[in-house]
Amino acid sequence: MKTIEVVAAIIKDGNKIFATQRGYGEFKDGWEFPGGKIEDGESPQEALVREIKEELDVEISVQELFDTVEYDYPGFHLTMHCFISSLKAGEIVLNEHEDARWLYKEELDTVAWLPADEGLIEKLKKVL
């Protein structure tokens, strides 16, 4: 099966994390962590900084790797490296997503996460 390698940002502000809702495509309306595919020659961290600038207009500082999710969708295998991050500069603008929310730990279950993110959310609840 084809593997897609993706980086995603768990952007934290104090006790809150930033969740985005996909605005298009196969997973439209699902909630996720912003990010996208790594391009040739990029490190995961470089890809993440670029993707977040494209999607949200902001600069982030990328901190530690929180988890790498491995998940089989019907059409492909997803490998997703999820980095704890924080906002460095700029104001968030939703260039691609249809909605976004800052969620406290207690609110993490109030949005419909993409299937690959469900285990990650359980793991996050333990550390937030």
Ligand SMILES: Nc1nc2c([nH]c(=O)n2[C@H]2C[C@H](O)[C@@H](COP(=O)(O)OP(=O)(O)OP(=O)(O)O)O2)c(=O)[nH]1
């Ligand atoms: N960014 C991100 N993608 C996720 C998450 N969970 C999850 O299953 N995915 C999947 C959805 C997509 O198939 C893939 C991400 O690829 P992508 O962001 O480049 O999105 P895309 O398929 O729309 O690709 P493209 O149109 O930009 O080429 O990973 C998540 O939390 N964040």
